[in-house]
Amino acid sequence: MNKEQLINFEEDIANTFNSGKIKAPVHLYSGNEQEMINIFKNIDSNDWVLCTWRSHYKCLLKGVPPDILKARIVEGKSISLNFPEYKIFSSAIVTGILPISVGIGLSIKLSGGKNWVYCFVGDMTSETGSFNECYKYVVNHDLPVKFIIEDNGKSVCTDTKKTWNTNELTYFNKNDKHIYFYQYETKWPHAGAGKRVQF
């Protein structure tokens, strides 16, 4: 999918949500389309993608057909989209996917596989103890896991850096075998599309 298609999909979901046809929270992306397209150029169909509650672009770029994805979102599943046939695993619990991604990476290594696990997290999650444990385990055991930190500057509505009383995130602009950091600004609120429901 190209940038325009990604934007159009999310706009369609926003309109559907605002019209009251989705009886569950949605978390929308915007402003990071080209970053995501570039990241997914390196992700093979047999690689794993682990997602948080904000995952529509990841699902589309991993190959989930837009009509199937939209149907699942309209069912109310936006915050925990799981597609085993596309090797997509999502959790709506902060830090939940971190050690699960490590376990999948370990399983691949034990089986002699060649695929990778791409675990997408937000900036607040990247500052947690769980992230540090998981990153350390992955690096020290050389597991096929890469953490993608997506910094939109906030956790729900909270300023991540302010809560940790720091001017710079721990993994700011880090880019190596097991970690990639990027920043973006979104036009959407944390949840919903700016109308009707505040989750």
Added chain:
Amino acid sequence: MKYFDELKRSMEMLAEHPDTIFIGQAVEYAGTAMTNTLKDIPSNKLLEMPVCEDLQMGITNGLAVDGKIPVSIFPRWNFLLLGANQIINHLDKIPLISDYKTKVIIRTSIGSQRPLHPQDQHIGDYTEAFNSMCSTVDIVRLDQPEDIFPAYVQALNRQDNKSTILVEWGDYYNEK
């Protein structure tokens, strides 16, 4: 057969399955009463973990998502509490929020009180509490030696996409 012997026999039965892997603290190294039940398990089946229960339980879930059958070992309920997020919010909910087929076997115990009493942070029994929090995970308390082997056979062979927590009594290693 005695309580310990049945546990050891059960572990060796589990080890014969090609997809099982034993994960936890004191599985490769000595350190707990449970270690002795694993002493004849092939070393390539044992994965020693840092003391980091949320990480251990999350890795357990990840192994299961990719098709393994992890046997995840927590020496006491009190320690397992630190991995509760990955059990209650993830392992238990995976069948409800996805079509992933996961089968995990979790082994824990009610800490022994005889001959040494380890005090209140090491003897918890949270069987009922976890029962009330879990929608899909089965919790089985192993009260008698004859309960043990059939419970592990059921945990390994079940086809209902459910995982199992098997709860031992530390005191019964010496008493039954």
